[in-house]
Amino acid sequence: MKILLVIDMQNDFIDGALGTKEAEAVVPRVCEKIRDFDGIVLATRDTHGEDYLGTQEGKNLPVVHCVKNSPGWEIRSEIAKLITAEPIDKPSFGSSELADKLKALDKEEKIESVTLIGLCTDICVISNAMIVKAALPEVPVIVDAACCAGVTPESHKTALEAMKPCQITIENE
Numbered sequence: 002m003k004i005l006l007v008i009d010m011q012n013d014f015i016d017g018a019l020g021t022k023e024a025e026a027v028v029p030r031v032c033e034k035i036r037d038f039d040g041i042v043l044a045t046r047d048t049h050g051e052d053y054l055g056t057q058e059g060k061n062l063p064v065v066h067c068v069k070n071s072p073g074w075e076i077r078s079e080i081a082k083l084i085t086a087e088p089i090d091k092p093s094f095g096s097s098e099l100a101d102k103l104k105a106l107d108k109e110e111k112i113e114s115v116t117l118i119g120l121c122t123d124i125c126v127i128s129n130a131m132i133v134k135a136a137l138p139e140v141p142v143i144v145d146a147a148c149c150a151g152v153t154p155e156s157h158k159t160a161l162e163a164m165k166p167c168q169i170t171i172e173n174e
Contacts, residue, residue: 002110003040004103006133007031008119008126009047010080013066013073015120023150023157024120028077030148031118035083038116041106042083044076045099047125048090058093095128100136107137114141116172118148123160130169147173 010031011017015024035042047067053059067074069090075081076088089099106112115133117126126149134142144164151157161171 002106003038003113004106004115005035005038005040005042006099006115006117006119006129007035007042007044007076007080007084008117008129009045009067009121010077010119011046011067011073012075012077013071014047015077017073018064018066019121019152021150021152023154027118027120027148027150028079032079032083034118034145034148035080041086043086043099043102044080044084044088045096045119045125045129046074046076046088046090048074048092094125095132097132099129100132103133104136107140112137112140114143116143116145118145120150121157122146122149122151123156124152127160127164130164131167134167134169141170142168143170143172145172 013019048069049067050069053065054063089096117130119126126144130142130144146161151160165171
């Protein structure tokens, strides 16, 4: 079984509070990747409360975003309609719940590979790629660079380079 993880393809990261033209540009490729993927597709959603600015993340990134049940929190509509599983809400960059779900799936049927796509390469994609690698060390972890965008093009490239020595395969650079 193969797994595709769609990381935080939410409105606030695409064209909302923290959106970028690079994030907007990957939306069609993300849709195509999901449609063409032969395996299980899971998604994550960055999820914050009204108290975001009082959190450690909010103090370091004082831009309110992905507040639960707000339009910016929603996964981009054309992507959401392609994902059948309920997204995993995560209050931080990486998700231990995602790791637990993958380990449970691996017990049911061996996972052949886990591919990550989404936003932002340099924050949540890299964090979750490392968590997946730690949870399933013998499973190949892949990041499709063409379906990711970072906070900046430079930080996207830096994150891709940082994942390589950790035995995470980078495709479509």
